[in-house]
Amino acid sequence: MEHYTMNLTLKVWRQQNGNTPGRFETYQVKNISSEMSFLEMIDVLNEEMIREGKDPIAFDHDCREGICGMCSMYIDGRPHGPWQQNTVCQLHMRAYKDGDTIVIEPWRANAFPVIKDLMVDRSSFDRIIQAGGFISVNTGSPVDANAIPVEKNMADAAFAAAACIGCGACVAACKNSSAMLFLSAKVTHLALLPQGHPERRTRAMNMVAQMDKEGFGACTNTGACEAVCPKGISIENIARLNREYLMAGLTSE
Amino acid sequence: MLDSKIPSGPLAQKWTDYKGHVKLVNPANKRKLEVIVVGTGLAGASAAASLGELGYKVKAFCFQDSPRRAHSIAAQGGINAAKNYQNDGDSVFRLFYDTVKGGDYRAREANVHRLAEVSVNIIDQCVAQGVPFARDYGGLLNNRSFGGTQVQRTFYAAGQTGQQLLIGAYQAMERQVALGNVQQFTRHEMLDVVIIDGKARGIICRNLVTGELERHFGHAVLLCTGGYGNVFYLSTNAMGSNVTAAWKAHKKGAFFGNPCFTQIHPTCIPVSGDHQSKLTLMSESLRNDGRIWVPKQKGDKRKPNDIPEEERDYYLERRYPAFGNLVPRDVASRAAKERCDAGYGVGTTGQAVYLDFKYNLINKYGKAEANKQGIQNPDLDTLIRLGKEVVKEEYGNLFDMYEKITGENPYEVPMRIYPAVHYTMGGLWVDYELMTTVKGLYALGEANFSDHGANRLGASALMQGLADGYFVIPYTIGNYLADDIATKPIPTDHPAFVAAEKEVADRISTLMNVKGKQTVESFHKRLGKIMWEKCGMARNENGLKEAITEIRELKKEFWSDVRIPGSVNEMNPELDKAGRVADFIELGELMCLDALNRNESCGGHFREESQTEEGEALRNDAGFSYVAAWEFKAEHDWNLHKEELSFEVAKPTQRSYK
Ligand SMILES: Cc1cc2nc3c(=O)[nH]c(=O)nc-3n(C[C@H](O)[C@H](O)[C@H](O)COP(=O)(O)OP(=O)(O)OC[C@H]3O[C@@H](n4cnc5c(N)ncnc54)[C@H](O)[C@@H]3O)c2cc1C
Ligand code: SF4
Numbered sequence: 001m002e003h004y005t006m007n008l009t010l011k012v013w014r015q016q017n018g019n020t021p022g023r024f025e026t027y028q029v030k031n032i033s034s035e036m037s038f039l040e041m042i043d044v045l046n047e048e049m050i051r052e053g054k055d056p057i058a059f060d061h062d063c064r065e066g067i068c069g070m071c072s073m074y075i076d077g078r079p080h081g082p083w084q085q086n087t088v089c090q091l092h093m094r095a096y097k098d099g100d101t102i103v104i105e106p107w108r109a110n111a112f113p114v115i116k117d118l119m120v121d122r123s124s125f126d127r128i129i130q131a132g133g134f135i136s137v138n139t140g141s142p143v144d145a146n147a148i149p150v151e152k153n154m155a156d157a158a159f160a161a162a163a164c165i166g167c168g169a170c171v172a173a174c175k176n177s178s179a180m181l182f183l184s185a186k187v188t189h190l191a192l193l194p195q196g197h198p199e200r201r202t203r204a205m206n207m208v209a210q211m212d213k214e215g216f217g218a219c220t221n222t223g224a225c226e227a228v229c230p231k232g233i234s235i236e237n238i239a240r241l242n243r244e245y246l247m248a249g250l251t252s253e
Numbered sequence: 254m255l256d257s258k259i260p261s262g263p264l265a266q267k268w269t270d271y272k273g274h275v276k277l278v279n280p281a282n283k284r285k286l287e288v289i290v291v292g293t294g295l296a297g298a299s300a301a302a303s304l305g306e307l308g309y310k311v312k313a314f315c316f317q318d319s320p321r322r323a324h325s326i327a328a329q330g331g332i333n334a335a336k337n338y339q340n341d342g343d344s345v346f347r348l349f350y351d352t353v354k355g356g357d358y359r360a361r362e363a364n365v366h367r368l369a370e371v372s373v374n375i376i377d378q379c380v381a382q383g384v385p386f387a388r389d390y391g392g393l394l395n396n397r398s399f400g401g402t403q404v405q406r407t408f409y410a411a412g413q414t415g416q417q418l419l420i421g422a423y424q425a426m427e428r429q430v431a432l433g434n435v436q437q438f439t440r441h442e443m444l445d446v447v448i449i450d451g452k453a454r455g456i457i458c459r460n461l462v463t464g465e466l467e468r469h470f471g472h473a474v475l476l477c478t479g480g481y482g483n484v485f486y487l488s489t490n491a492m493g494s495n496v497t498a499a500w501k502a503h504k505k506g507a508f509f510g511n512p513c514f515t516q517i518h519p520t521c522i523p524v525s526g527d528h529q530s531k532l533t534l535m536s537e538s539l540r541n542d543g544r545i546w547v548p549k550q551k552g553d554k555r556k557p558n559d560i561p562e563e564e565r566d567y568y569l570e571r572r573y574p575a576f577g578n579l580v581p582r583d584v585a586s587r588a589a590k591e592r593c594d595a596g597y598g599v600g601t602t603g604q605a606v607y608l609d610f611k612y613n614l615i616n617k618y619g620k621a622e623a624n625k626q627g628i629q630n631p632d633l634d635t636l637i638r639l640g641k642e643v644v645k646e647e648y649g650n651l652f653d654m655y656e657k658i659t660g661e662n663p664y665e666v667p668m669r670i671y672p673a674v675h676y677t678m679g680g681l682w683v684d685y686e687l688m689t690t691v692k693g694l695y696a697l698g699e700a701n702f703s704d705h706g707a708n709r710l711g712a713s714a715l716m717q718g719l720a721d722g723y724f725v726i727p728y729t730i731g732n733y734l735a736d737d738i739a740t741k742p743i744p745t746d747h748p749a750f751v752a753a754e755k756e757v758a759d760r761i762s763t764l765m766n767v768k769g770k771q772t773v774e775s776f777h778k779r780l781g782k783i784m785w786e787k788c789g790m791a792r793n794e795n796g797l798k799e800a801i802t803e804i805r806e807l808k809k810e811f812w813s814d815v816r817i818p819g820s821v822n823e824m825n826p827e828l829d830k831a832g833r834v835a836d837f838i839e840l841g842e843l844m845c846l847d848a849l850n851r852n853e854s855c856g857g858h859f860r861e862e863s864q865t866e867e868g869e870a871l872r873n874d875a876g877f878s879y880v881a882a883w884e885f886k887a888e889h890d891w892n893l894h895k896e897e898l899s900f901e902v903a904k905p906t907q908r909s910y911k
């Protein structure tokens with residue numbers, strides 16, 4: 001790969017905390033290498049700001065490998081930035097060229113209140129899982145792992161849904177701030193496996209009820225979520241969730 | 254005196270006997286007992302879930318915004334278990350033996366045997382929770398190979414095994430949250446242990462959102478806070494991984510075991526420049542199908558695909574014919590360093606070797622697929638196309654990750670890789686029951702020192718984390734708490750809580766008031782450089798002595814010139830980082846001291862003074878067959894305690910993978 005360096009203009013959302021209004025600030029960054037990751041570019045800016053006695057930009061990140069789901073930046077109108085099936089921590093600066101202007105905002109949704117700058121509170125996702133995103137089995141001695149064969153196709157499909165990293169990009173992309181893609185990925189993961197069957201009825205009902213309580217919006221099938229999901233979670237999961245939900249409604253006493 | 258509390262009796266019977274005689278707490282009393290679990294990775298989440306299920310009142314803490322984001326989520330390649338589903342001769346004994354040998358005879362036999370025993374239960378448990386492990390067409394579980402073994406015992410979910418296991422444990426824990434048995438505290442960082450009458454009785458932590466300090470009581474405290482590889486600044490660990498919880502415990506009396514035992518992983522994406530904030534692992538599972546080589550000619554500048562077969566040096570296959578590309582990590586890392594130091598390295602910096610998939614892509618997978626699909630005499634393009642599909646299913650996410658970082662397509666061009674800091678075998682010293690030298694204070698998972706000796710085998714950390722949390726602590730903690738059922742919760746206005754909180758508050762305000770000129774990050778980078786150069790892949794007496802002097806100077810400079818922006822009572826990531834770096838600096842000194850004391854080579858610890866003629870690590874069993882457990886006395890002052898290791902079953906020999 002050819003390396004190059006670039007100068008950029010950043011417009012970044014700054015907000016002291018959840019109780020104060022935010023605003024955009026403009027920054028110039030210089031000599032950014034095309035080999036840097038996007039977050040390393042922000043690191044460079046932050047180091048400079050600290051040296052100048054300013055407050056650095058707060059943002060969430062941890063693994064920087066696209067798997068923990070912590071990073072969350074809305075870049076030029078798209079969660080996680082321009083690359084397909086990618087998290088912002090895996091975005092690299094060769095996506096940009098000298099002179100570009102980049103606008104960076106936090107996830108915006110009522111159920112994800114801003115904590116500071118680009119950090120938001122996603123604990124609503126944990127509460128959705130608490131409502132039913134599990135299989136009720138205690139630690140002990142379950143049956144041998146190979147006692148129940150699982151068709152490879154099913155296991156693969158369950159894995160594909162279980163690959164969700166809980167980042168919330170789907171919510172950020174949705175004009176209704178719906179959490180349906182996240183929720184449907186979990187319901188699908190568990191419904192496709194025989195171990196998850198006994199709780200199918202209640203799981204979908206309880207998780208959807210919790211989602212509504214948290215203030216996420218309804219799904220109108222625009223597909224914006226699927227387009228930005230870093231893990232390629234398919235919108236077909238939402239159709240499956242709707243079937244599970246319907247079935248639960250029909251069969252609940 | 255260190256008492257490791259290893260049960261008597263034959264090795265294979267110890268754990269069964271222990272469980273048969275351990276003290277129990279009845280269900281009604283469990284509900285009166287509170288347990289603090291710090292950390293929600295595999296070790297912490299599995300412990301919190303299991304203890305919650307048993308009826309204990311659990312409080313679980315993590316610094317991320319959700320328990321599911323603990324660093325365990327990033328584990329890629331797989332988890333070992335002695336299931337012998339492949340019928341290839343595996344057994345509990347073999348897993349035990351491989352692990353003790355892989356650890357270069359510096360681990361405790363009894364712990365390792367227990368680990369091998371419970372490994373089989375882990376897989377059953379995870380499948381019951383809905384962990385979607387890879388399966389074959391018959392619907393049964395699949396396995397792959399990892400380094401240092403000759404059987405296939407590694408269970409996996411593509412290159413995302415840690416993610417799937419952690420989500421299983423996280424969901425089990427969230428279920429207990431919903432049932433009211435576990436209370437979860439996210440974005441909270443533990444900053445001290447509270448000790449009352451010689452027993453751990455709680456913690457002080459900081460709410461990272463508001464900056465407030467909080468006091469929490471527990472009848473016992475479990476530290477499941479992960480490893481400290483980030484002392485090297487650049488490592489494959491997540492950015493937030495740190496030693497702070499373990500270090501605070503150490504300063505309050507918990508001994509630190511084998512701090513210098515660090516694992517340098519052979520296959521990571523090389524450093525690309527000064528801006529580098531972390532390094533990315535390419536899973537060891539890739540060595541199943543990737544062959545490692547460098548050009549036979551020094552400084553060969555040709556593109557890898559232009560270098561003909563006979564001009565490539567597959568140095569691992571050459572040096573270690575029996576294990577080839579699947580030698581243990583320490584061996585593979587040193588071999589890569591040796592080739593690069595000798596001038597055969599590739600890439601712009603010369604600090605890289607190739608990991609090449611072409612051969613197996615065509616010959617193993619391409620041909621097998623062609624056979625399966627009944628294609629007669631397939632041409633090369635067809636073989637490549639078919640092989641790619643299989644490789645994608647096995648490692649797709651890793652190949653994508655490589656391409657995003659380097660901009661190169663590893664299906665076409667060999668990966669460039671180089672060793673990087675990955676895991677710390679050292680950690681808080683614990684006895685057989687996972688208790689530290691402070692009563693009621695336990696350490697689980699990577700945070701303890703216990704099972705991997707001087708080198709961890711691949712796919713064994715996930716196994717250990719889950720073994721500790723699901724299957725060990727639920728028994729051993731009862732043995733302690735059974736004597737504590739009469740202890741009422743201690744109110745957090747107890748003087749010990751007040752004093753501990755004040756200590757934490759004072760330290761934070763000292764840090765904030767330095768108001769110097771240099772950033773936290775710049776100190777961390779400098780520490781990392783000292784550690785990597787002088788306490789990294791190769792160590793010697795002079796270097797270690799220099800490192801100790803340099804680290805002491807760095808510490809002084811840090812406390813007189815660090816600059817932390819913002820204020821205390823708000824979300825302030827620079828302040829969080831400053832506290833962690835301050836602890837890393839102190840730890841760095843102890844690691845160098847330990848490395849200096851251990852004048853032998855073993856596993857990942859390579860003292861240049863102690864090597865065989867062929868450059869392999871040379872152990873000194875007469876002098877160093879012990880666990881070094883360090884007791885903190887005062888600044889720059891530690892006491893060494895030795896836990897002698899005795900090997901009754903796996904008799905130490907010079908490790909050979911030839
Ligand atoms: C990239 C990568 C790939 C790996 N792949 C494999 C693999 O394939 N197979 C394998 O066996 N092993 C693998 N490992 C190793 C393995 O992932 C780790 O050793 C293991 O997951 C550690 O688990 P843990 O529960 O001990 O700690 P962690 O998962 O690190 O969890 C630490 C927890 O402690 C919390 N914490 C830390 N400090 C504090 C504090 N002061 N206050 C409050 N909370 C705190 C954190 O929030 C977190 O919840 C890999 C490691 C890496 C880096
Ligand atoms: S469904 Fe996709 S976008 Fe939504 S939380 Fe999961 S990984 Fe993120």
Ligand code: FES
Pocket residue numbers: 060061062063064065066067068069070071087088089090
């Ligand atoms: S930082 Fe973990 S997914 Fe981006």
